[in-house]
Amino acid sequence: MSLQSFLSVFRRGTLFPFSPSFVELERVKFQHIPQTSPAIMAFKQILSRALRSRPDQILSSPSAFSAARAFSSAPITATLFPGDGIGPEIAESVKQIFREAEVPIEWEEHYVGTEIDPRTQSFLTWESLESVRRNRVGLKGPMATPIGKGHRSLNLTLRKELNLYANVRPCYSLPGYKTRYDDVNLVTIRENTEGEYSGLEHQVVRGVVESLKIITRQASLRVAEYAFHYAKAHGRERVSAIHKANIMQKTDGLFLKCCREVAEKYPEITYEEVVIDNCCMMLVKNPALFDVLVMPNLYGDIISDLCAGLIGGLGLTPSCNIGEGGIALAEAVHGSAPDIAGKNLANPTALLLSGVSMLRHLELHDKADRIQKAVLETIAEGKYRTADLGGSSTTSDFTRAICDHL
Amino acid sequence: MLEQMAKRSVPLLKQLLSSSAAASSSCSSRFTSHRSVTYMPRPGDGSPRAVTLIPGDGIGPLVTGAVEQVMEAMHAPVYFERYDVHGDMPKVPQEVIDSIKKNKVCLKGGLATPMGGGVSSLNVQLRKQLDLYASLVNCFNLPGLPTRHENVDIVVIRENTEGEYAGLEHEVVPGVVESLKVITKFCSERIAKYAFEYAYLNNRRKVTAVHKANIMKLADGLFLESCREVATKYPGIKYNEIIVDNCCMQLVSKPEQFDVMVTPNLYGNLVANTAAGIAGGTGVMPGGNVGADHAVFEQGASAGNVGNEKVTEQKKANPVALLLSSAMMLRHLQFPSFADRLETAVKHVIFEGKHRTKDLGGNSTTQEVVDAVIAALD
Numbered sequence: 074m075s076l077q078s079f080l081s082v083f084r085r086g087t088l089f090p091f092s093p094s095f096v097e098l099e100r101v102k103f104q105h106i107p108q109t110s111p112a113i114m115a116f117k118q119i120l121s122r123a124l125r126s127r128p129d130q131i132l133s134s135p136s137a138f139s140a141a142r143a144f145s146s147a148p149i150t151a152t153l154f155p156g157d158g159i160g161p162e163i164a165e166s167v168k169q170i171f172r173e174a175e176v177p178i179e180w181e182e183h184y185v186g187t188e189i190d191p192r193t194q195s196f197l198t199w200e201s202l203e204s205v206r207r208n209r210v211g212l213k214g215p216m217a218t219p220i221g222k223g224h225r226s227l228n229l230t231l232r233k234e235l236n237l238y239a240n241v242r243p244c245y246s247l248p249g250y251k252t253r254y255d256d257v258n259l260v261t262i263r264e265n266t267e268g269e270y271s272g273l274e275h276q277v278v279r280g281v282v283e284s285l286k287i288i289t290r291q292a293s294l295r296v297a298e299y300a301f302h303y304a305k306a307h308g309r310e311r312v313s314a315i316h317k318a319n320i321m322q323k324t325d326g327l328f329l330k331c332c333r334e335v336a337e338k339y340p341e342i343t344y345e346e347v348v349i350d351n352c353c354m355m356l357v358k359n360p361a362l363f364d365v366l367v368m369p370n371l372y373g374d375i376i377s378d379l380c381a382g383l384i385g386g387l388g389l390t391p392s393c394n395i396g397e398g399g400i401a402l403a404e405a406v407h408g409s410a411p412d413i414a415g416k417n418l419a420n421p422t423a424l425l426l427s428g429v430s431m432l433r434h435l436e437l438h439d440k441a442d443r444i445q446k447a448v449l450e451t452i453a454e455g456k457y458r459t460a461d462l463g464g465s466s467t468t469s470d471f472t473r474a475i476c477d478h479l
Numbered sequence: 480m481l482e483q484m485a486k487r488s489v490p491l492l493k494q495l496l497s498s499s500a501a502a503s504s505s506c507s508s509r510f511t512s513h514r515s516v517t518y519m520p521r522p523g524d525g526s527p528r529a530v531t532l533i534p535g536d537g538i539g540p541l542v543t544g545a546v547e548q549v550m551e552a553m554h555a556p557v558y559f560e561r562y563d564v565h566g567d568m569p570k571v572p573q574e575v576i577d578s579i580k581k582n583k584v585c586l587k588g589g590l591a592t593p594m595g596g597g598v599s600s601l602n603v604q605l606r607k608q609l610d611l612y613a614s615l616v617n618c619f620n621l622p623g624l625p626t627r628h629e630n631v632d633i634v635v636i637r638e639n640t641e642g643e644y645a646g647l648e649h650e651v652v653p654g655v656v657e658s659l660k661v662i663t664k665f666c667s668e669r670i671a672k673y674a675f676e677y678a679y680l681n682n683r684r685k686v687t688a689v690h691k692a693n694i695m696k697l698a699d700g701l702f703l704e705s706c707r708e709v710a711t712k713y714p715g716i717k718y719n720e721i722i723v724d725n726c727c728m729q730l731v732s733k734p735e736q737f738d739v740m741v742t743p744n745l746y747g748n749l750v751a752n753t754a755a756g757i758a759g760g761t762g763v764m765p766g767g768n769v770g771a772d773h774a775v776f777e778q779g780a781s782a783g784n785v786g787n788e789k790v791t792e793q794k795k796a797n798p799v800a801l802l803l804s805s806a807m808m809l810r811h812l813q814f815p816s817f818a819d820r821l822e823t824a825v826k827h828v829i830f831e832g833k834h835r836t837k838d839l840g841g842n843s844t845t846q847e848v849v850d851a852v853i854a855a856l857d
Contacts, residue, residue, distance in 0.1 A: 270695075281661065322599075386728070386732065
């Protein structure tokens with residue numbers, strides 16, 4: 074265990090949590106290619122020779138697993154849901170940029186069906202869900218749920234079937250796109266399964282309605298573990314838990330207790346608790362005060378949209394849903410904009426940045442950095458901007474400009 | 480004899496005229512109250528009214544002390560009955576409740592709620608006992624105070640008794656906790672009525688209902704239904720609805736589109752604090768809680784109304800919010816010209832910018848701001 078941790082320190086980007094939590098075990102199972110340099114390969118060979126008594130244990134560690142992969146050029150398969158409306162255009166744009174950047178990803182495309190699949194009770198087919206479960210990563214464009222009865226909403230289906238428990242939204246100010254806030258650099262992590270959105274409502278008597286808010290220890294622990302793991306993996310220094318435990322003492326109190334327990338396992342990360350009304354006020358006055366925010370479902374919904382508003386709206390915000398078993402489904406949270414569909418006017422930034430966060434989850438950090446830098450530089454330059462950012466370029470021009478910047 | 484009187488009175492007259500000229504030139508011309516507005520009282524309206532005063536915790540005593548000083552300087556016909564209540568008491572003492580029921584009006588500093596300590600919040604208890612069902616926060620840009628957002632003038636009217644703050648929680652099995660959110664037609668209807676009546680009486684054009692009915696279909700659906708019914712009775716006022724997460728996003732990017740917002744309990748808390756934050760901070764926004772029979776005035780938005788220890792020790796709390804709330808209280812007590820004078824003085828001090836506390840970017844203490852306000856009273 075100590076050798077593994079030693080090696081992991083050298084591995085770029087990821088700092089594995091040293092305590093064997095269930096989250097870590099899941100990630101160990103589905104380790105993808107980290108970037109290992111020749112120096113580390115030599116180091117590993119020396120160590121394996123020196124500690125010949127335990128070669129199997131060393132080689133079966135994730136480092137060996139990754140060493141084998143580093144030499145093979147097997148691309149990673151990822152599921153792509155282009156979605157509706159502007160979805161196909163921006164998905165095309167993403168594919169083009171990823172191809173130019175030589176990202177080792179093969180896309181498996183799935184579309185929303187035209188009839189309800191009885192196995193999933195929605196327009197998403199069982200095959201598409203199986204493909205996400207198999208590939209472990211996916212990218213989803215905007216989907217419009219058709220109005221009607223007898224089927225679940227598409228987002229709800231994905232969430233329930235893939236057990237997506239955390240929604241991660243990194244919000245950072247885009248240099249060059251001026252909003253009223255210039256120094257935003259925070260990540261909101263929102264519990265996605267329970268809380269106020271359990272959907273358990275009933276009418277007690279005429280004119281009196283009750284709605285249940287459920288908080289469980291298991292779900293709160295899960296999202297807190299992910300939040301601290303994320304903070305550590307991405308070099309963040311502070312995690313703030315957002316709550317209203319002075320009023321809702323038992324429910325948010327339980328959430329806070331779980332966060333505190335997890336915080337003790339990560340002594341190098343500062344942990345604080347902020348009441349939600351203070352948090353709202355501080356966010357609009359001085360968003361630089363926050364780093365990573367972890368919160369239950371309702372507060373997370375509101376705060377993550379508030380943070381999206383700080384940086385310029387949903388058209389620029391990336392988002393990633395994390396599921397059990399290390400599944401990551403990155404998605405663009407904006408709508409499908411049917412009025413500009415097919416006209417080559419859409420802004421692919423949200424889907425691109427979501428793709429970048431997907432790459433970071435796969436630990437392809439240098440590819441992710443390259444693409445992110447190219448996107449930010451293109452927007453900062455200001456010559457090629459789509460209509461919603463105040464410019465007049467088409468999607469294809471914008472894409473080409475990003476490819477040039479790579 | 481007449482000549483002697485004239486000789487004596489001329490220098491007196493000159494002195495009076497010169498002093499009044501000096502006084503009017505010291506205030507900026509924008510803020511001198513012109514005597515064209517007159518409020519006609521009934522006989523006996525000028526007798527002093529009793530107001531219950533709860534200093535509260537943290538910065539509470541500091542800012543309520545500021546209000547007392549300013550009221551004395553203005554010779555306002557109010558006198559305060561002080562009662563000590565602290566956030567860690569199990570419940571509000573009966574004598575305080577009796578006093579508020581007698582006086583009908585109360586001015587209050589913040590009460591700190593101990594976190595997760597099993598003690599329910601005294602603020603919430605007070606509101607439920609006195610049935611103060613509407614909480615009002617007026618968020619507006621103060622001239623002279625630089626903020627990132629311009630043209631903000633939002634009033635957030637928030638249902639104050641039910642919703643998520645019903646306080647009905649229980650542990651189902653170890654590790655699973657449930658909390659009930661209760662929405663009733665009765666409370667939703669009366670808060671909607673209050674919101675539209677407020678808009679009508681204050682010449683406001685639009686009322687926006689904030690909800691999350693796409694997810695909580697029955698609960699927020701009931702709230703929206705009540706709002707829609709009341710909206711049909713006020714055809715001159717525009718009514719629209721907005722989902723709470725979109726609302727927060729719009730508040731941060733385009734706050735000028737909002738006028739009066741009516742919300743259930745929890746969303747109101749968030750929206751009020753966000754709106755207060757964009758318009759200048761919670762240190763300057765006035766507000767109050769009002770019911771059918773009583774009214775309690777306090778700092779508008781609830782964030783930071785107890786302050787932290789550093790601010791209390793250094794006595795640098797911002798009294799502006801409570802001063803503007805006490806102006807609202809004076810209007811409620813039907814002393815409108817005192818309210819106008821107080822507001823004018825406070826706005827003048829903010830506009831000048833020489834005496835500002837730390838949250839507004841200055842370095843003054845509470846006492847300096849209070850002295851400046853007293854000096855600016857005309």
